[in-house]
Amino acid sequence: MRTYIGRQQAISPEDFTELALGTPIELWLGVEGESDEERAARLDAARDILADHPELPDDVTRVVAEVIEAHAPELFNVVPLPRPARLRRSSRKGAAA
Numbered sequence: 001m002r003t004y005i006g007r008q009q010a011i012s013p014e015d016f017t018e019l020a021l022g023t024p025i026e027l028w029l030g031v032e033g034e035s036d037e038e039r040a041a042r043l044d045a046a047r048d049i050l051a052d053h054p055e056l057p058d059d060v061t062r063v064v065a066e067v068i069e070a071h072a073p074e075l076f077n078v079v080p081l082p083r084p085a086r087l088r089r090s091s092r093k094g095a096a097a
Contacts, residue, residue: 006019020060026042027045027046028046
């Protein structure tokens, strides 16, 4: 089964991320070994994109939260822990001290 987003085929999780953001993930996270000049150019491009699309951080945060909520156990190998019973405070307002 093939998955397309628009006219682009998404094969890997990186493809889905890039298509969802509209930019390569490396633009936001950088790449290992990039020079100071490459980093400055990357950050400049990122600032331009954010200036043109100020809603992008909110959109990305919403999508990430939805993915985490829907897929947390398989993404993070999370095992829900039982919540401890809350201690009940007995009401002793009328008790003599």
